[in-house]
Amino acid sequence: MTQAINKRKSPRQERAQATVAFILEASAHILVERGHGALNTNQIAMRAGVSVGSLYQYFPNKEAIMxxxxxxxxxxxxxxxxxxxxxxxxxxxxxxxxxxxxxxxxxxxxxxxxxxxxxxxxxxxxxxxxxxxxxxxxxxxxxxxxxxxxxxxxxxxxxxxxxxxxxxxxxxxxxxxxxxxxxxxxxxxxxxxxxxx
Amino acid sequence: MTQAINKRKSPRQERAQATVAFILEASAHILVERGHGALNTNQIAMRAGVSVGSLYQYFPNKEAIMxxxxxxxxxxxxxxxxxxxxxxxxxxxxxxxxxxxxxxxxxxxxxxxxxxxxxxxxxxxxxxxxxxxxxxxxxxxxxxxxxxxxxxxxxxxxxxxxxxxxxxxxxxxxxxxxxxxxxxxxxxxxxxxxxxx
Amino acid sequence: MTQAINKRKSPRQERAQATVAFILEASAHILVERGHGALNTNQIAMRAGVSVGSLYQYFPNKEAIMxxxxxxxxxxxxxxxxxxxxxxxxxxxxxxxxxxxxxxxxxxxxxxxxxxxxxxxxxxxxxxxxxxxxxxxxxxxxxxxxxxxxxxxxxxxxxxxxxxxxxxxxxxxxxxxxxxxxxxxxxxxxxxxxxxx
Amino acid sequence: MTQAINKRKSPRQERAQATVAFILEASAHILVERGHGALNTNQIAMRAGVSVGSLYQYFPNKEAIMxxxxxxxxxxxxxxxxxxxxxxxxxxxxxxxxxxxxxxxxxxxxxxxxxxxxxxxxxxxxxxxxxxxxxxxxxxxxxxxxxxxxxxxxxxxxxxxxxxxxxxxxxxxxxxxxxxxxxxxxxxxxxxxxxxx
DNA sequence: CATGAATGAGACTTCATTCAT
DNA sequence: AATGAATGAAGTCTCATTCAT
The missing domain is CATH 1.10.357.10 (Tetracycline Repressor, domain 2)
Incomplete structure (x- = not known):
């Protein structure tokens, strides 16, 4: 049960699960390519192809993503x-x-x-x-x-x-x-x- | 020898050397006690007992301190x-x-x-x-x-x-x-x- | 009589009336317990046990609820x-x-x-x-x-x-x-x- | 000693005192003219003719101004x-x-x-x-x-x-x-x- | 040289509202 | 009708850096 502790709500619909996955992927990519310092929620959301709002539906803050x-x-x-x-x-x-x-x-x-x-x-x-x-x-x-x-x-x-x-x-x-x-x-x-x- | 490449000026006078030392010490302390995230130039200056302005006399930017x-x-x-x-x-x-x-x-x-x-x-x-x-x-x-x-x-x-x-x-x-x-x-x-x- | 000026539709059916009532109750509760600042449509909907979408079926915007x-x-x-x-x-x-x-x-x-x-x-x-x-x-x-x-x-x-x-x-x-x-x-x-x- | 409790630092120089005064005046004006809802730190700073940064030098947050x-x-x-x-x-x-x-x-x-x-x-x-x-x-x-x-x-x-x-x-x-x-x-x-x- | 007030870009986060399902 | 995921404008706040004194 990896979820719940640091998540806002668990994504029930498929779409939502995809969103979460995109966010995590995007974060990993940014981390790898441009490092810790370039990792910010706007970048993550943009790269994940979602809005910042969506990001915050599933993660209460930036740290939660990490x-x-x-x-x-x-x-x-x-x-x-x-x-x-x-x-x-x-x-x-x-x-x-x-x-x-x-x-x-x-x-x-x-x-x-x-x-x-x-x-x-x-x-x-x-x-x-x-x-x-x-x-x-x-x-x-x-x-x-x-x-x-x-x-x-x-x-x-x-x-x-x-x-x-x-x-x-x-x-x-x-x-x-x-x-x-x-x-x-x-x-x-x-x-x-x-x-x- | 410590090179001067990233320094603004080599502190020849005693007081200046002390200032540099204070700044580095303060940075180390903050780093150790409160971590990377808490390390910012204003804090460093305050803890070093100098003004931010002085800090920037001896270091061109934050990275230079690190x-x-x-x-x-x-x-x-x-x-x-x-x-x-x-x-x-x-x-x-x-x-x-x-x-x-x-x-x-x-x-x-x-x-x-x-x-x-x-x-x-x-x-x-x-x-x-x-x-x-x-x-x-x-x-x-x-x-x-x-x-x-x-x-x-x-x-x-x-x-x-x-x-x-x-x-x-x-x-x-x-x-x-x-x-x-x-x-x-x-x-x-x-x-x-x-x-x- | 409660006018319909600021309402999207008059809820004729029972369920709809109940929904409206729940929303108003929820709003009142939040207002009382946590104050103006904590009153937001998502909270209201959640507390009322309906979806935000439903809330917006009956109220054109947040002010209309107040x-x-x-x-x-x-x-x-x-x-x-x-x-x-x-x-x-x-x-x-x-x-x-x-x-x-x-x-x-x-x-x-x-x-x-x-x-x-x-x-x-x-x-x-x-x-x-x-x-x-x-x-x-x-x-x-x-x-x-x-x-x-x-x-x-x-x-x-x-x-x-x-x-x-x-x-x-x-x-x-x-x-x-x-x-x-x-x-x-x-x-x-x-x-x-x-x-x- | 009204200060200190909710202030970040007390303005020592004249200029700083003026800044604080401007911020409070601006806040009062906005409050009166456009109400609570229109009172936000950017507006206050702009109206006070200072930068948001300055505002936050003297007030830890919006509430402190109020x-x-x-x-x-x-x-x-x-x-x-x-x-x-x-x-x-x-x-x-x-x-x-x-x-x-x-x-x-x-x-x-x-x-x-x-x-x-x-x-x-x-x-x-x-x-x-x-x-x-x-x-x-x-x-x-x-x-x-x-x-x-x-x-x-x-x-x-x-x-x-x-x-x-x-x-x-x-x-x-x-x-x-x-x-x-x-x-x-x-x-x-x-x-x-x-x-x- | 030192000071510390001022700056403002940019990061984080919220929440009213929309819309595909 | 209902749902709840998605949106993004707008607000809060920080901090590296500059500059007048």
Whole structure:
């Protein structure tokens, strides 16, 4: 139930749902192409092909749009990780790690600037409760993954694995890397190296 | 040396230098305490105890303030790394790595929110040339450091080491970690693990 | 009779009449509870349980709703006064004054905030013709009432009696008085005092 | 110290004081000529011959302007009453009543629409604390005045005298009366009639 | 040089009203 | 008739920057 919290009303008719989608798409595009500073409600509405009024029917303010974008990203991430974990045999650690990283890297590199822009936005927005929940959820999943390995896993270990991966993937995004396979291989190398030392 | 490219005048007199310092301090404080969104020139001037007019005597626009803050951070970082490298014997890799990380971690954790805020600001500002120069300089130094080790060092390796370290240190900053020693030990573990695999 | 001048259609069917009633009630409630500033057509429609579209079937614009509310208030007042006058013997002045004030006070204190809100609204709305008619009608009735007394009655006298009564009743409404009998006694004292001096 | 509470900064330089004065004047004019509904910050600024920005230097929002206008009115009223009371011999009740009413009527009829507009505005604005203080202060002064008379004075009496006077004066303002002397005579007749009955 | 008042473009948001379904 | 999504003019307010003193 991603809705409701920061939305004004849930779009019942198809048209309305399309409007919401347009607004979110437009916001993402602007964020990617012209950055945070150029993101304003008039631009968003214009680019989405709707009126500002419509925008405010579904989002109480500008932040709510960012928030929803971030929520979507997080949801995609969590479900992606879940699916990756579900698709791999419980006892094959490296395969699972591989699958999980494949999903995460794909999500980041597919639209690298959006991922980056949203990461930055997270710092400003007051979605702390949700942020904590998300981080906890992700941490739990990664911990679960790491427990499939032969290594001893503490909370710190999990955090570090996340930090290492995030650091490398973001760095790659910023640097304009596109070779997902190579990146994945290097992240695995780092993670395995960290775990096995 | 701090270049004068984006400055209106180099403050030769003492009072002027103090003014500049006040402005930068005030900006840093606001950034840390109330975030990017609350940083505006009137606030800065007020907090710095000067008039907006004075502020514009020393900085051509708001971005220049951020830029200068970032420059200072970078300069501290590069000189810190240089000194760390200079202080260690040329053939002791781990000692050098340790020293370098000590400096970097200290810079980050001393005022974690400022480091974070400035990192984020970098993404918005159009100081690309300088940014590239800085990244190149840092990369060169780290490459230099890594070459002291027994491992084969490619550009990719250097980048990854930087990415891993940055990821972990930022993560620690966000998480409010304060134990610099423990953090350094973990970063070293990650870097060594990555290199030796 | 409620005129149809400012109405789009006279609601002959029951449901339509109910809709109109709901809209007016909702408006009154919002006015009382949250004031003039919170009164907007979307809110009214929502509170009335109809759609904005329906609202605009029965009222050409927002003002028309206020106007209708004011009309109703005036109508209740004039009929109330008429009935009070009709119910009392032609030669008993004080009894008649008493009866008239009873009606008026009741109308005001029953929903004091609505009365006040509507009084204020009157000042903004361009229903001057109707307003003049109403005032004239009321003045005529009061003059008629005063003529039952032993005192000489000029137009000024009538106006003053109205002004005094209105002033005291509104003041009581604002102050949250609820003792209608005591209020009536004091108003009578003021009016009689004025007339007999 | 009327300032500070609802002001952003107090104007230190002459120019700034003039700006504040212009803004208040302009607001009063608009209020009188075109009513509450036409009062918006852009109009005010334009009419005052300053920029909106300047307006917001001295008033945090639109309401603050109205508030200040109301404060001024109240202050003029209270000081006016004080002076009237001070100017009359302590034992001459009617002379004092006369003097007080003269002041109040003058304040109202001099710019009748402004007085009315502000009275209405009072109802919407959240200056309740101040409103209560003002009413108490006025009540105290009037009570003081009434105690000079031979009549027994309760709080209710005072309230009623205020209500009667206010009702009559406002009514006169609305009706466009200009003969202050005649009005005063009638108000005195009403008040004396009420007291002596 | 410093001051701080003034500026105004532009961002955010509301709400009366229309109109396709 | 009813619905509720869409509209956009208009209003509120901020803040980077200028400029008279």
């Amino acid at each position: 928030t929803e974008l971030i929520r979507q990203k997080r949801e995609r991430m969590l479900t992606g990780v879940d699916m990756a974990l579900a698709d791999t045999e419980a006892d094959l650690f490296e395969a699972a790690l591989n699958a999980v990283l494949e999903v995460i890297i794909q999500l980041h590199l597919h639209w690298p600037n959006l991922a980056l822009a949203l990461d930055q936005a997270e710092a400003f927005l007051p979605l702390n409760d949700e942020t904590i929940q998300f981080k906890d959820a992700l941490k739990a999943k990664i911990e679960h993954l790491l427990c499939r390995s032969e290594f001893t896993v503490s909370e710190q270990t999990t955090q570090d694995v996340i930090a290492i991966s995030k650091g490398m993937i973001e760095h790659a995004g910023l640097a304009g890397e596109t070779d997902e396979v190579a990146l994945r291989r290097r992240v695995i190398r780092a993670v395995m190296g960290y775990l096995s030392n | 830029t200068e803050l970032i420059r200072q951070k970078r300069e501290r970082m590069l000189t810190g790394v240089d000194m760390a490298l200079a202080d260690t014997e040329a053939d002791l890799f781990e000692a050098a790595l340790n020293a370098v990380l000590e400096v970097i971690i200290q810079l980050h954790l001393h005022w974690p929110n400022l480091a974070l805020a400035l990192d984020q600001a970098e993404a918005f500002l159009p100081l690309n040339d300088e940014t590239i120069q800085f990244k190149d300089a840092l990369k060169a130094k780290i490459e230099h450091l890594l070459c002291r080790s027994e491992f084969t060092v490619s550009e990719q390796t250097t980048q990854d080491v930087i990415a891993i370290s940055k990821g972990m240190i930022e993560h620690a900053g966000l998480a409010g970690e304060t134990d610099e020693v423990a953090l350094r030990r973990r970063v070293i573990r990650a870097v060594m693990g990555y290199l030796s695999n | 106007t209708e509310l004011i009309r109703q208030k005036r109508e209740r007042m004039l009929t109330g006064v008429d009935m009070a006058l009709a119910d009392t013997e032609a030669d008993l002045f004080e009894a008649a004054l008493n009866a008239v004030l009873e009606v008026i006070i009741q109308l005001h204190l029953h929903w004091p905030n609505l009365a006040l809100a509507l009084d204020q609204a009157e000042a903004f709305l361009p229903l001057n013709d109707e307003t003049i008619q109403f005032k004239d009608a009321l003045k005529a009735k009061i003059e008629h009432l005063l003529c039952r007394s032993e005192f000489t009655v000029s137009e000024q006298t009538t106006q003053d009696v109205i002004a005094i009564s209105k002033g005291m009743i509104e003041h009581a409404g604002l102050a949250g008085e609820t003792d209608e009998v005591a209020l009536r006694r004091r108003v009578i004292r003021a009016v009689m005092g004025y007339l007999s001096n | 508030t200040e206008l109301i404060r001024q009115k109240r202050e003029r009223m209270l000081t006016g009453v004080d002076m009237a009371l001070a100017d009359t011999e302590a034992d001459l009740f009617e002379a004092a009543l006369n003097a007080v009413l003269e002041v109040i009527i003058q304040l109202h009829l001099h710019w009748p629409n402004l007085a009315l507009a502000l009275d209405q505005a009072e109802a919407f604005l959240p200056l309740n604390d101040e409103t209560i203080q003002f009413k108490d202060a006025l009540k105290a002064k009037i009570e003081h005045l009434l105690c000079r008379s031979e009549f027994t004075v309760s709080e209710q009496t005072t309230q009623d005298v205020i209500a009667i006077s206010k009702g009559m004066i406002e009514h006169a303002g609305l009706a466009g009366e200009t003969d202050e002397v005649a009005l005063r005579r009638r108000v005195i007749r009403a008040v004396m009639g009420y007291l002596s009955n």
